[in-house]
Amino acid sequence: MRSSPAPSFAPSGPAGAPAPGTAEDQEARFLSDLGQRVRTMRAVRAMSRKMLSQTSGLSERYIAQLEGGQGNVSIILLRRVATAMGVRLEDLIAAVESPPDWPVLRDLLRDASPAQVAEAKRVLTGGAAPDGTGPQRVALIGLRGAGKSTLGRILAERLDWPFVELNREIESENGLQVSEIFAIYGQEGFRRMEQGALRRLVEQPGPMVLATGGGIVAEPLTLDLLLSSFFTVWLKARPEEHMRRVREQTARGVARPRLPDNDDALRQLGAVLLSREPLYGRARAVLDTADQTVAETAARLTGLVERHFGSTLPR
Ligand SMILES: Nc1ncnc2c1ncn2[C@@H]1O[C@H](COP(=O)(O)OP(=O)(O)O)[C@@H](O)[C@H]1O
Ligand SMILES: O=C(O)C1=C[C@@H](OP(=O)(O)O)[C@@H](O)[C@H](O)C1
Ligand SMILES: [Mg+2]
Structure with missing residues (x-):
């Protein structure tokens, strides 16, 4: 899992599904997934560890630990990392379900046909209807x-x-x-x-x-x-x-x-x-x-x- 290029911006595993293993295992996996997401998003943005260190103010060593899934990064430091890469904090940790309708929309979208998804995107982005x-x-x-x-x-x-x-x-x-x-x-x-x-x-x-x-x-x-x-x-x-x-x-x-x-x-x-x-x-x-x-x-x-x-x- 760690060596394959995981598609970015998608939380790993089905949302809400309980992860197998002990609580410690799950926490270790959470930190490792978090580290993998940071690494992937940094790579997608062609940022070296040095560049991320300079823009976030975190040391290169600290970033290496974070990407390696070691150490429990503070939320504020993680926010700095997200800001420096121009990504949303929730994309680094997991999908945050803030709007009240979000769980409903998410479940509807998950079961929607490609045509329904395309129509939903068109409505939400204010795009013009395709003319064929x-x-x-x-x-x-x-x-x-x-x-x-x-x-x-x-x-x-x-x-x-x-x-x-x-x-x-x-x-x-x-x-x-x-x-x-x-x-x-x-x-x-x-x-x-x-x-x-x-x-x-x-x-x-x-x-x-x-x-x-x-x-x-x-x-x-x-x-x-x-x-x-x-x-x-x-x-x-x-x-x-x-x-x-x-x-x-x-x-x-x-x-x-x-x-x-x-x-x-x-x-x-x-x-x-x-x-x-x-x-x-x-x-x-x-x-x-x-x-x-x-x-x-x-x-x-x-x-x-x-x-x-x-x-x-x-x-
Ligand atoms: N098969 C190829 N297709 C496109 N460019 C090629 C190819 N082989 C060599 N080149 C050279 O590679 C360079 C591509 O640069 P460029 O068009 O500026 O890329 P990009 O805009 O994607 O950064 C050019 O100097 C081009 O002459
Ligand atoms: O790959 C990248 O991250 C970038 C490529 C550059 O465009 P070119 O592909 O035209 O060099 C430019 O947008 C920017 O420096 C970032
Ligand atoms: Mg170019």
């Missing part, structure tokens, strides 16, 4: 160096659709670079701005190819909005390839956050990819870009999108 054809919108997701920007631009050109880079939208809306937003407002602030920018794009009419930022899958509401409003494609590669591509870009002078050139950086990238795989895997389509040239991948991506939209594409 679906908007001509494609979003590319994946880890840094997946090819979202490169392939997105080529795809948009071939389809003659506008190309939008979400991180550039966020930068122009807020008058700050992504790195500055992270430095000033932290992960939580960036994810809020990212969600706002995505909402505004979704409200715009017309077709679009969108290149997202690698961490867009970290915030459940943002991911849901993306999945429900775009034909999403996960551009997949191996950690070494992500690493090599980003390094080659940096060497060519392409402006992007650097990746340190060491084994630890590769290990971290691998851990981030592993933790995000269940989230990236929610895309409607997956395109493996490993051992492929840009031209080959671009041709396959264009074919994939054309097959999906079929006759609705202008000829």
Whole structure:
């Protein structure tokens, strides 16, 4: 259980079901699950222990103990950890059932059909009813160096659709670079701005190819909005390839956050990819870009999108 990439944001085990074992066993499992959730959410957000330590004020050693399921963290310190990662405290411990109707809604949703869940989400988010054809919108997701920007631009050109880079939208809306937003407002602030920018794009009419930022899958509401409003494609590669591509870009002078050139950086990238795989895997389509040239991948991506939209594409 601990070694598998548990889907984030979901409490482990059926809610309310009594856990087997003695009270001590259950408590040890609770702490271990809590630690696993902290580790997974930190990895999904690509935060090193050092970064989390700096933003939360907890020592790296303390965070390591927490993630290892050792020691009974105080609720205030756990709150600091949650705030530093931009997650809800209840997502770290278990679902908190605060609104009085929550248990009823939860039970209804658990037994609902996919169509009922989709309708409930549409009502709750104030979204428009689907018109059956679906908007001509494609979003590319994946880890840094997946090819979202490169392939997105080529795809948009071939389809003659506008190309939008979400991180550039966020930068122009807020008058700050992504790195500055992270430095000033932290992960939580960036994810809020990212969600706002995505909402505004979704409200715009017309077709679009969108290149997202690698961490867009970290915030459940943002991911849901993306999945429900775009034909999403996960551009997949191996950690070494992500690493090599980003390094080659940096060497060519392409402006992007650097990746340190060491084994630890590769290990971290691998851990981030592993933790995000269940989230990236929610895309409607997956395109493996490993051992492929840009031209080959671009041709396959264009074919994939054309097959999906079929006759609705202008000829
Ligand atoms: N098969 C491939 N698909 C996409 N990009 C590739 C491929 N092989 C090599 N690359 C290179 O990898 C880099 C991908 O970078 P980029 O498009 O900026 O990724 P992202 O926007 O996902 O971070 C580019 O320099 C591109 O030329
Ligand atoms: O993977 C990530 O956590 C991030 C990827 C970046 O986007 P790119 O994938 O465009 O580099 C950017 O959104 C931010 O620095 C966080
Ligand atoms: Mg990019």
